[in-house]
Amino acid sequence: xxxxxxxxxxxxxxxxxxxxxxxxxxxxxxxxxxxxxxxxxxxxxxxxxxxxxxxxxxxxxxxxxxxxxxxxxxxxxxxxxxxxxxxxxxxxxxxxxxxxxxxxxxxxxxxxxxxxxxxxxxxxxxxxxxxxxxxxxxxxxxxxxxxxxxxxxxxxxxxxxxxxxxxxxxxxxxxxxxxx
Numbered sequence: 033x034x035x036x037x038x039x040x041x042x043x044x045x046x047x048x049x050x051x052x053x054x055x056x057x058x059x060x061x062x063x064x065x066x067x068x069x070x071x072x073x074x075x076x077x078x079x080x081x082x083x084x085x086x087x088x089x090x091x092x093x094x095x096x097x098x099x100x101x102x103x104x105x106x107x108x109x110x111x112x113x114x115x116x117x118x119x120x121x122x123x124x125x126x127x128x129x130x131x132x133x134x135x136x137x138x139x140x141x142x143x144x145x146x147x148x149x150x151x152x153x154x155x156x157x158x159x160x161x162x163x164x165x166x167x168x169x170x171x172x173x174x175x176x177x178x179x180x181x182x183x184x185x186x187x188x189x190x191x192x193x194x195x196x197x198x199x200x201x202x203x204x205x206x207x208x209x210x211x212x
Contacts, residue, residue, distance in 0.1 A: 091207035112209045118186040119179060119202040128200040129175065140185055144174045 091112045094100065101111040120128045132138050149157040186203050189196045196203055 090209040117204040
């Protein structure tokens with residue numbers, strides 16, 4: 033009963049002007065969030081359309097005419113060139129790393145090991161760095177290949193005529209039109 037009386041007293045202290053302002057601002061926030069959601073959907077749609085034009089329709093139309101570059105009346109030009117995309121799917125990561133090591137490309141893999149110590153444990157940290165096996169601390173590890181490095185490596189291997197497993201590296205080679 034005491035809690036009910038406290039809430040009742042707090043509600044009596046609120047002004048209707050203050051509540052009206054809060055209500056108005058809450059409504060504005062809700063409307064702004066809805067408009068933002070619509071704008072984000074619109075941006076996604078336009079990005080999809082740009083990708084379709086740049087990576088499918090325009091390169092295909094120019095290929096039919098055996099064109100790789102064309103100058104337009106307004107001074108701009110359109111050129112079509114190859115582009116490469118690559119990423120290692122999470123579920124294939126270990127298999128991809130093994131393939132890289134087995135095929136003498138293990139130097140692409142970055143391997144980070146880190147350990148956290150709290151303030152005042154500087155001496156322990158120095159000791160730990162000297163002899164990791166004798167200490168009982170949680171160690172965080174992370175293995176990865178930098179995305180841009182992977183893409184450049186896949187491009188280089190492909191252009192040298194060497195085979196790269198597409199399924200392990202998510203390799204996609206396409207054409208893309210650019211307007212300059």
